[in-house]
Amino acid sequence: MEDHTYAFEDSQLEVVEVVDDVIERIIARSTERGLSELEVYVVKTNIRVFTVANDKIIEASSSVDHDIGLRGSIGKRVGAIRLNNLPRNPDEALDSLIPVVKSSPEDPYWSGFASDAKAPLKVEAYDPRIGKMTEEEYVELLKATMERLKEPGLRRGVEKAFVAEGLLMASDLEVTISNTHGVCRSMKKSIVTIWLTLNILKNGSQSDYGLVYNKGILDQGELERKALESGERALLFFNSKPIESGEYEVVFEPTQTGLILQFSLAPAFSGLNILENRSPLRSKLGEVVFSDKVSIRDNPELRGGVGTRGFDDEGVATSNKRVVDKGVFKTILHSHYTAKRMNTDSTGNGIRTHPAAQPQPGFTNLELEPGSGNLEEFTRDLKKGIVVYDIIGYWMSDPFTGSVKATVTHGLLVENGVVVKPVKGVVIGGSIYDWLSRNLVSVGGDSVVNGNASTPSILISSVKVAGK
Amino acid sequence: MPIDLDSKINLLTIVITNWLSKLTHIDPDLVLKLRDQLGLDFIDARIQVYHSELVVLDNGVVRELTLNKHQGIGVRVLVGGSMGYSSTNSLDRESIRDATERALKIARAISGETFKLALYERPVVKSRASSSFQVDPGLIDISEKVELLKTMYSAVRELQGVSSSTIRFGYEDDYRLYISSRGDYVEVSRKMIGAGARLIAHVEGVYESFGDAESAVAGWEFIKSINWDDWIRDRGKLVVETARARRVKPGRYDIVLDNDMVGLMLHEAFGHASEGDIVLAGGSVLGGRVGERVASEYVSIVDDGLVEGGAYVPFDDEGTPKRKVYTVKNGVLQGYLHSLSTARALGQEPTGNARVMSYRHPILVRQTNTYMEPRDWSPDEMIRDMKNGLYIKGRGALGGEVNPLTGAFTFTSGPSYIIENGEPKTLVKGVMLSGLILDTLRNVDAVGKDLLVRTSVFGGCGKSNQMVRVGDGGPHVRVRGFTIGGG
Numbered sequence: 001m002e003d004h005t006y007a008f009e010d011s012q013l014e015v016v017e018v019v020d021d022v023i024e025r026i027i028a029r030s031t032e033r034g035l036s037e038l039e040v041y042v043v044k045t046n047i048r049v050f051t052v053a054n055d056k057i058i059e060a061s062s063s064v065d066h067d068i069g070l071r072g073s074i075g076k077r078v079g080a081i082r083l084n085n086l087p088r089n090p091d092e093a094l095d096s097l098i099p100v101v102k103s104s105p106e107d108p109y110w111s112g113f114a115s116d117a118k119a120p121l122k123v124e125a126y127d128p129r130i131g132k133m134t135e136e137e138y139v140e141l142l143k144a145t146m147e148r149l150k151e152p153g154l155r156r157g158v159e160k161a162f163v164a165e166g167l168l169m170a171s172d173l174e175v176t177i178s179n180t181h182g183v184c185r186s187m188k189k190s191i192v193t194i195w196l197t198l199n200i201l202k203n204g205s206q207s208d209y210g211l212v213y214n215k216g217i218l219d220q221g222e223l224e225r226k227a228l229e230s231g232e233r234a235l236l237f238f239n240s241k242p243i244e245s246g247e248y249e250v251v252f253e254p255t256q257t258g259l260i261l262q263f264s265l266a267p268a269f270s271g272l273n274i275l276e277n278r279s280p281l282r283s284k285l286g287e288v289v290f291s292d293k294v295s296i297r298d299n300p301e302l303r304g305g306v307g308t309r310g311f312d313d314e315g316v317a318t319s320n321k322r323v324v325d326k327g328v329f330k331t332i333l334h335s336h337y338t339a340k341r342m343n344t345d346s347t348g349n350g351i352r353t354h355p356a357a358q359p360q361p362g363f364t365n366l367e368l369e370p371g372s373g374n375l376e377e378f379t380r381d382l383k384k385g386i387v388v389y390d391i392i393g394y395w396m397s398d399p400f401t402g403s404v405k406a407t408v409t410h411g412l413l414v415e416n417g418v419v420v421k422p423v424k425g426v427v428i429g430g431s432i433y434d435w436l437s438r439n440l441v442s443v444g445g446d447s448v449v450n451g452n453a454s455t456p457s458i459l460i461s462s463v464k465v466a467g468k
Numbered sequence: 469m470p471i472d473l474d475s476k477i478n479l480l481t482i483v484i485t486n487w488l489s490k491l492t493h494i495d496p497d498l499v500l501k502l503r504d505q506l507g508l509d510f511i512d513a514r515i516q517v518y519h520s521e522l523v524v525l526d527n528g529v530v531r532e533l534t535l536n537k538h539q540g541i542g543v544r545v546l547v548g549g550s551m552g553y554s555s556t557n558s559l560d561r562e563s564i565r566d567a568t569e570r571a572l573k574i575a576r577a578i579s580g581e582t583f584k585l586a587l588y589e590r591p592v593v594k595s596r597a598s599s600s601f602q603v604d605p606g607l608i609d610i611s612e613k614v615e616l617l618k619t620m621y622s623a624v625r626e627l628q629g630v631s632s633s634t635i636r637f638g639y640e641d642d643y644r645l646y647i648s649s650r651g652d653y654v655e656v657s658r659k660m661i662g663a664g665a666r667l668i669a670h671v672e673g674v675y676e677s678f679g680d681a682e683s684a685v686a687g688w689e690f691i692k693s694i695n696w697d698d699w700i701r702d703r704g705k706l707v708v709e710t711a712r713a714r715r716v717k718p719g720r721y722d723i724v725l726d727n728d729m730v731g732l733m734l735h736e737a738f739g740h741a742s743e744g745d746i747v748l749a750g751g752s753v754l755g756g757r758v759g760e761r762v763a764s765e766y767v768s769i770v771d772d773g774l775v776e777g778g779a780y781v782p783f784d785d786e787g788t789p790k791r792k793v794y795t796v797k798n799g800v801l802q803g804y805l806h807s808l809s810t811a812r813a814l815g816q817e818p819t820g821n822a823r824v825m826s827y828r829h830p831i832l833v834r835q836t837n838t839y840m841e842p843r844d845w846s847p848d849e850m851i852r853d854m855k856n857g858l859y860i861k862g863r864g865a866l867g868g869e870v871n872p873l874t875g876a877f878t879f880t881s882g883p884s885y886i887i888e889n890g891e892p893k894t895l896v897k898g899v900m901l902s903g904l905i906l907d908t909l910r911n912v913d914a915v916g917k918d919l920l921v922r923t924s925v926f927g928g929c930g931k932s933n934q935m936v937r938v939g940d941g942g943p944h945v946r947v948r949g950f951t952i953g954g955g
Contacts, residue, residue: 048574049553049830050578051830051932053745053748053749053750053751054583054748054749054750056581056582056583057578057581057582058551058582058583058585059550059551059552059553059575059578059582059585059830060551060552060553060574060575060577060578061552061553061554061555061571061574061830062552062553062554062570062571062573062574063553063554063555063556063567063570063828064556065540065555065556065557065828066557078530078533079533079534080532080533080534080535081534081535081536081537082534082535082536082537082538083536083537083538084537084538084539084540084557085539085557085558085559096535096537099610100533100534100535100610103533103609103610103611103614104530104533104610104614105530105614105618107529107530108529109529134577135573135574135577135578136577138577139577139578139581143581162750164749164750164751164873165746165749165751167932169933197751197873199750199751199873206873208873208874237874240874242904242951245718245719245720245951245953272526276526276527276632277527277631277632277668277670278631278632278668278675278677280675356534356536357532357534358531358532390871392869392870392871392876392877392878393868393869393878393879393880393900393902395866395869396866396867396868396880396900398677400668400675400677401674401675401676401677402675405880405900405953406878406900407869407876407877407878407900407902408876409871409874409876410874424874424876424904425876425902425903425904425951426902426951426953427718427878427900427901427902427951427952427953428953429718429900429953464718464953465718465953466718466719466720466900466902466951466952466953467720467951468720468951
């Protein structure tokens with residue numbers, strides 16, 4: 001097997017060189033074929049996935065893939081093709097792209113691809129161990145994490161503790177952006193995602209909680225601590241039920257804060273949504289929009305953030321900046337396209353949904369700057385409230401209106417600082433603009449990085465809850 | 469753009485000469501040799517050629533006009549009861565061999581930690597199937613698709629109160645070939661098409677948004693069958709009206725769900741928990757309940773890959789014919805949805821529900837088209853009989869989600885109506901509904917006769933980072949005491 005491994009590594013080096021060579025030739029040929037501009041975006045992913053069911057690793061996969069976007073323009077006409085194989089003959093790719101560009105109606109606002117000369121921000125976005133760890137090492141890591149997750153329950157004498165479902169996904173990525181304006185940047189990225197649902201049984205009752213670890217680096221000490229914490233939390237939710245409808249104080253655990261902000265609020269800062277009249281923050285630049293306890297940062301330097309990067313998806317240098325400064329809306333997030341439409345410079349926030357998509361303004365990493373206090377302290381402060389540990393359906397919140405919607409699957413009803421009973425199956429709702437201004441009681445100091453967000457616990461008053 | 473015949477033939481030639489002839493029954497000596505050399509119990513491959521088109525018009529300006537061409541091979545090996553996957557987008561013989569070796573290597577890496585997996589031994593399948601269409605959308609010039617969206621934009625831009633419109637056209641052509649060392653050879657080709665819009669209203673300082681789309685497993689004729697100007701104008705008027713509408717007070721209500729909502733509810737409230745891989749993992753509240761009453765006697769739930777209006781799934785991604793399956797009949801749980809491995813492990817028949825998002829992905833048990841069987845109520849009669857409550861509409865809904873272990877599920881609606889004295893009277897903004905799997909379907913007390921199933925080329929069902937096309941629906945259904953809030 002060793003021979004095969006070495007043979008594989010050699011062949012992948014060759015593939016990268018071939019892709020780079022083809023990109024150069026396509027860009028060189030594009031002008032001769034009549035394109036005004038061309039941009040090539042290539043993502044090479046080396047991914048390994050281990051799937052867990054019923055306390056066992058039931059299957060695993062290991063793959064290398066390419067995902068390639070070619071965008072071209074002729075005057076103000078812009079079109080794109082997305083491929084996973086770049087033909088060695090540049091004309092083959094251009095034969096597909098050029099008719100698409102020609103069919104596209106003119107975009108009156110088109111100002112070309114980016115030509116950023118600024119040096120990228122220096123960031124730690126790559127953990128080389130994620131790509132280098134062997135399959136056997138990942139199996140050991142997964143087994144150790146599952147044991148840690150079960151440990152608190154077993155220590156407290158539950159009848160059974162097992163990981164019902166989950167996966168470990170380790171991605172090692174190489175991203176290359178080139179265009180006819182001389183932008184030519186590449187970066188390495190790493191992402192590790194671990195999601196494990198612990199199921200525990202005691203006296204005929206069941207409870208569960210999920211460990212979620214989604215970061216750009218692998219910190220095994222932190223992973224172990226999170227596994228133990230999740231194992232402890234699983235003990236909290238035996239016999240959970242809906243509670244009476246009404247208005248409650250609500251404490252969101254740090255990760256839940258991040259989910260709420262990303263889906264109900266983050267798109268409102270996009271220059272495109274502001275230009276196209278679908279952001280509640282339109283015309284609010286420089287105004288107080290939230291409580292002075294709220295400062296939100298676009299932080300491309302966040303340690304461990306999945307969105308940590310030195311340049312955006314157009315090759316433009318990123319920058320660490322406050323978007324909301326003590327409640328005041330300070331910065332509109334821009335791609336090159338929206339910046340030109342608003343006669344300003346890109347903020348380095350052009351983010352793509354796929355390699356051939358037009359970059360749209362979005363956060364690299366969203367950071368709600370920490371205040372003081374934490375989940376436990378906020379819980380003790382509650383007169384009558386719910387502590388929310390997990391939610392579903394939050395992604396159906398509406399950033400165009402600021403309307404928050406989520407269903408609590410794991411919560412605790414607290415009265416006068418004391419936990420009364422576990423809660424599930426209740427809907428929470430309201431306006432994120434109210435929650436972060438007149439209803440905001442506290443922003444905690446216990447920030448957690450999850451995906452491309454860093455957020456602490458928050459305590460909100462007068463949240464509408466639908467239950468029994 | 470169609471999958472061009474040359475590239476298809478090229479691909480298949482490469483695959484067939486460099487892969488099929490080496491690994492399947494076509495050359496049994498080579499299969500035996502491979503098994504001897506690599507120690508394989510079983511090997512299969514999913515080959516996919518996927519073309520799609522997406523056009524997005526954002527307030528009249530083309531935001532996206534993209535052709536997508538992906539192809540590749542996913543390889544799965546079963547060795548000593550361990551299952552390993554790999555994939556490659558390079559279709560040369562060396563890459564395929566590399567992928568096979570990676571799959572084997574990773575299967576061996578987990579061999580000490582896994583159950584000894586086995587697959588249900590079903591008869592060999594050799595078949596091909598193709599969804600029907602009249603006019604190949606790939607042959608229609610892209611400019612005609614852009615023109616469709618521009619016309620829609622013209623129709624909605626003049627509506628007072630509509631502040632933003634994002635209009636889209638989508639088309640996909642998905643060709644899949646499944647081959648296995650058992651000797652299976654199954655080709656499935658499916659075309660889907662659709663158009664839709666997300667509209668934002670800004671009225672008296674209040675924003676409201678509404679998204680909707682029409683899709684079908686069909687060709688360009690589907691687009692021609694709809695008056696899109698009227699379609700988008702109606703939705704524009706609705707979003708403006710909804711901006712002025714009030715919110716429902718959070719609480720519990722008796723409700724009537726329309727066809728779209730019923731499908732969404734069943735998919736979330738029941739479908740996921742009936743998926744064999746979740747049941748096998750010990751992650752479903754429906755585990756161990758076959759033969760038990762889990763819903764009211766009026767409820768029968770079907771998973772069917774070929775129902776009119778739904779997604780087209782004649783075979784699953786293990787080449788198993790998709791059977792019409794009752795998971796619930798007259799309120800009683802009949803069984804689960806299965807792949808070959810979950811059927812074997814749970815001692816049931818495979819149901820044809822092993823699906824992958826693309827050649828890159830591993831098999832999961834997925835729903836196809838989930839719907840409730842109709843009964844005898846008319847929707848009007850149901851609403852009249854209820855007197856007071858809510859009429860929950862699906863147009864504009866964003867989807868749903870479930871935690872199958874706790875049994876909590878949730879989904880959103882589009883703009884809906886308060887029912888007073890047996891009539892839908894007052895428009896209200898969309899809501900979020902929440903329930904518990906083992907409670908909600910017991911509270912169904914009336915099922916309509918108006919079955920309708922729909923699918924979408926713009927979305928589907930997500931599970932473990934894989935999205936697949938699904939359909940869902942049913943007749944109008946009445947449920948007593950549903951938790952409603954949000955917004």
